[in-house]
Amino acid sequence: MLRDSSLARLHEEIIDFYQYISPRPEEKNMRETVVEGVKEVILTLWPHVQVEVFGSFRTGLYLPTSDIDLVIFGIDGKGAFEDLEKALMQHEVCDRDNIKCIHNAMVPIIKLTEKTCNYKMDIEFNIENSVKSADIIQTYIRKYEPLKYLVLVLKQFLFQRELNEVFSGGVSSYTLVMMVVNFLQLHPRRYTDHPEANYGVLLIEFFELYGRHFNYHTTCIRVRNGGQYLTKEEVRIKYQPSFLCIEDPALFSNDIGKGSFRAAFVKQSFDYAYSVMSKAVLDNTPYPR
């Protein structure tokens, strides 16, 4: 019996999905052990450097398939990539086939899949904002109750469509969080942070906004100070805005959407999700007449 209840059911399913997919303590311990192992290799190679976890493993908003992100401070990138690559293979963190340096990315990184649990790992150098961005995300998670639920569902959605990595033109987790934050900040209806707000309606409205209505040609996103939209002309004074232009709350001169060269596909997939979901819920909602 779905009558009169498809949206309540969708709301419950979102919460169930969050609880199901959220890391269990064992999962978290495994990841921590892997991080410690890699940290040890790095510190053996360069005893004076500082290693930090950032990204979703730091914010806690990660899927079992999510990468572990590390940043190393205090060593110059030149030659360091090759040295670290060698050291990681020597200490059998990963095989030769499972590690590569990506120099042509926006931010050069080492990508590897470690041996023990097959976790994917990204290692970068001296990117100050990585840690700061994770801390900003955590502040927003505390501030906007529906955020973590919507983000995990959307992360899984993008992951299934291979649109979850900037490296391949998709949308990073950071960008996705900022899209959801701004959606909640600027929603015309003031009910989004009410304890009885339906997350199913919010999810469909997220797809509706970014799949159908948001004008990517004219409008940019700013999340700091409570959130607002900016016109592309306003932004152009400072930098050339990208298609999916979002001001980085950790570094205002940075457009975090600039690497997402497949953002138009992301929009399209949101539009498709909107059609499918709104039709599915309407087919199961009683029609008075």
Add this chain to the structure above:
Amino acid sequence: KECPNGLAKDKRKTCRRCFMRGHVEKECPDRWRQYYATTKFGPPKKPPDELLNAQNPRVYCYNCGKKGHYGHECVEARMNSWIPPSIPFVFRFDNLILRNKPGTSS
């Protein structure tokens, strides 16, 4: 008259529920949006009056990027001209109305 499949063949048709163009009442987004304050199984719950029409004081337009009006109120050209805007507020909470005045709409 409405298409029996619930499909708006005529995109100029105006919805009798939300008064927007491009869809018929049966496929009106207002029908799922009316559940925005409902998390338990059952008919859509109407929020208390003080929250019912409460609007976000941060008024920005997703269509032109400017301040002062919401995106659905914008008069500028849309990014996709074939997608008409939709109203983020709810017009009708079905069962409540039906319970009071069967067969009529407000």
